[in-house]
Amino acid sequence: MNKLDDDDVPFKAKEVYNQLKEAYSINHLKKFKTIVQSQGLKQNSRLIRRVFHLYILDDKDPNFLNLFIEYLNPSPKLKEGLMVEAVLYDEVEIIKFFIGDGDIDPSLGDLLYCACELSAEKTARYLFDHYKRFFMLDNPMRGMSTARNAISVFFSDLGHEMINFLESHNIDLFDPKQWKSPFHFLELWSIGFISEDLKFIEMLHKKGAGVNDVVDPELNLTPIHLAIFETSMSSLEYLVSHKANLNYLNGTKKEVGFFSPLSAVAVEGCRDVVDADFLYRATKLFVQNGADPEFKDEDGDTAESVMLADFKKKLEEVLNDQNIEEEETRQLLANEIKESIENAQNAFNKGIQDGLAARALKN
Numbered sequence: 479m480n481k482l483d484d485d486d487v488p489f490k491a492k493e494v495y496n497q498l499k500e501a502y503s504i505n506h507l508k509k510f511k512t513i514v515q516s517q518g519l520k521q522n523s524r525l526i527r528r529v530f531h532l533y534i535l536d537d538k539d540p541n542f543l544n545l546f547i548e549y550l551n552p553s554p555k556l557k558e559g560l561m562v563e564a565v566l567y568d569e570v571e572i573i574k575f576f577i578g579d580g581d582i583d584p585s586l587g588d589l590l591y592c593a594c595e596l597s598a599e600k601t602a603r604y605l606f607d608h609y610k611r612f613f614m615l616d617n618p619m620r621g622m623s624t625a626r627n628a629i630s631v632f633f634s635d636l637g638h639e640m641i642n643f644l645e646s647h648n649i650d651l652f653d654p655k656q657w658k659s660p661f662h663f664l665e666l667w668s669i670g671f672i673s674e675d676l677k678f679i680e681m682l683h684k685k686g687a688g689v690n691d692v693v694d695p696e697l698n699l700t701p702i703h704l705a706i707f708e709t710s711m712s713s714l715e716y717l718v719s720h721k722a723n724l725n726y727l728n729g730t731k732k733e734v735g736f737f738s739p740l741s742a743v744a745v746e747g748c749r750d751v752v753d754a755d756f757l758y759r760a761t762k763l764f765v766q767n768g769a770d771p772e773f774k775d776e777d778g779d780t781a782e783s784v785m786l787a788d789f790k791k792k793l794e795e796v797l798n799d800q801n802i803e804e805e806e807t808r809q810l811l812a813n814e815i816k817e818s819i820e821n822a823q824n825a826f827n828k829g830i831q832d833g834l835a836a837r838a839l840k841n
């Protein structure tokens with residue numbers, strides 16, 4: 479078999495796999511072994527992984543796999559690559575086959591982390607339930623990273639089991655001393671806001687992460703900015719209920735480009751398209767709980783003027799874009815932006831109006 483170009487690998491893999499299936503179907507084990515051990519296949523890891531990929535997508539006969547691996551006798555590195563391919567498709571039975579009945583190979587230390595990363599929930603659950611000491615305790619830093627990863631991909635129950643297991647062995651995911659990073663709490667808050675896991679957020683808060691602490695020393699951001707970036711209303715409601723500062727000014731435009739939480743809402747709610755629901759609900763929540771709609775940054779801009787300036791910039795870009803040849807197209811795009819401005823202003827101003835009314839009733 480000649481050396482294959484990357485483009486040829488899928489076609490050759492299909493040819494090889496079909497030959498293997500044919501030999502296997504008639505129980506021609508000698509032919510099966512000859513194909514597997516041919517120089518062209520055995521020395522081409524890309525081709526092997528592609529053949530294995532076809533097996534995963536097919537009927538997954540375990541006896542076929544057993545023969546394939548027995549005759550192939552893959553190196554530890556190749557075996558690890560095949561397992562990652564199985565994780566990608568959350569094929570837990572194949573993972574069980576590779577691991578066997580003995581202790582797990584030390585080279586597979588990142589497999590549970592990988593399963594979480596690839597959202598392979600069945601595989602992650604199996605690996606944790608059967609090999610938790612290996613994955614979580616042999617390398618505590620890896621164990622903590624795996625637990626964080628589980629939460630971030632919405633494996634909430636599994637993630638909290640991992641956190642509790644670590645804590646039962648005196649490994650505290652929330653302890654900044656474990657990580658030695660100035661961005662430790664920023665990363666943890668972000669994980670909680672992305673997953674909207676209020677149990678995780680509450681644990682983080684109770685472990686000493688303050689809702690008004692600066693979590694990004696470069697941009698002077700507090701947790702509420704991070705929750706706004708994720709447009710997570712449940713997270714914002716938690717922070718507000720725990721006295722987040724709604725009139726905090728994190729810096730100047732020149733330094734960081736963001737200002738008060740209300741200004742951040744005004745901009746984030748119009749990031750790509752106008753999210754009128756988020757814009758209204760977040761604005762109302764903030765104003766109801768003390769945010770000043772007329773709060774100004776060092777340049778004298780309010781949240782609304784910041785939002786309008788952002789729209790004005792987009793409009794000018796469209797009107798001056800030399801790549802738009804048709805004037806009709808230009809006007810169509812400009813009108814869409816103008817419509818977005820109107821929708822954003824309506825949602826924002828209604829949020830302010832309803833927020834002030836709710837504040838008056840509360841007081």
